[in-house]
Amino acid sequence: MKTYSVKAGEIEREWFVVDATDQVLGRLATQVATVLRGKHKPIYSPHLDTGDYVVVINAGRVRLTGNKADQKEYFRHSGYMGGERFIPFRRMLARYPDRVIRLAVKGMLPKNTLGRKMLGKLRVYGGPEHPHTPQGPRPLETVAG
Numbered sequence: 001m002k003t004y005s006v007k008a009g010e011i012e013r014e015w016f017v018v019d020a021t022d023q024v025l026g027r028l029a030t031q032v033a034t035v036l037r038g039k040h041k042p043i044y045s046p047h048l049d050t051g052d053y054v055v056v057i058n059a060g061r062v063r064l065t066g067n068k069a070d071q072k073e074y075f076r077h078s079g080y081m082g083g084e085r086f087i088p089f090r091r092m093l094a095r096y097p098d099r100v101i102r103l104a105v106k107g108m109l110p111k112n113t114l115g116r117k118m119l120g121k122l123r124v125y126g127g128p129e130h131p132h133t134p135q136g137p138r139p140l141e142t143v144a145g
Contacts, residue, residue, distance in 0.1 A: 006043040006050065013121075014052045015137035017130070020101065021061040028062065029104035035140065036109065036118045049117050054140070055132050056124045060097035064089065074103065098124035 016035060020028055034040055038050030064072065072089040093100050101124050109115040123132060 004043075006045055006048065008048060011038075011043070011048070011050050015055065015132060015135040016052055016140040017055045017057060017132075017137040018140045019058055019128075020056050021058045023062055025062050025064055025100065025104055028056075029101065029108055031140070032056065032101075032122065033105050033108035036105070036121055047114075049114060051118055051121060053121045053132075053135070053137075054123070055130050055137050056101055056122070057128050057130055058126075059101050059124050060093060060126045062093070062097070062101060097126040 018028065018032060032054050035054050036051040038044050038048075038052070041050055044050055063069070069089055073086040074089070074092050076085040076087065077083055078085075089100070102119075102122065105122055106115075106119055109118050123130065
């Protein structure tokens with residue numbers, strides 16, 4: 001009996017939509033990262049991108065537990081001396097709600113070319129509207145925290 005190895009041409013991709021309203025950021029990001037990697041499929045291979053497309057809506061309504069909403073900061077650096085910037089979570093969520101979820105999911109994907117390819121299948125929108133209705137996305141069953 002031989003081990004089955006999926007070929008790149010045999011991979012079928014689906015579209016899923018996730019509503020981030022009142023979801024805990026980390027728990028939502030782990031479920032989205034699992035679908036992007038393809039670990040929910042029986043044909044999962046670590047060296048191939050077998051994942052599906054994920055559309056996250058209402059990104060501005062995601063929440064954090066405990067005091068993390070007041071304590072969490074995002075770090076940026078311009079490359080120059082003294083060019084570091086710390087952006088509080090609340091300001092980042094108000095101004096760029098899509099980046100909050102994108103950065104959380106990005107940290108859970110592989111740090112290589114394959115991970116960047118997987119992140120390209122993620123679409124995040126701050127409001128309830130998205131332009132991907134022709135693809136017929138199915139709702140992803142997430143655990144409400």
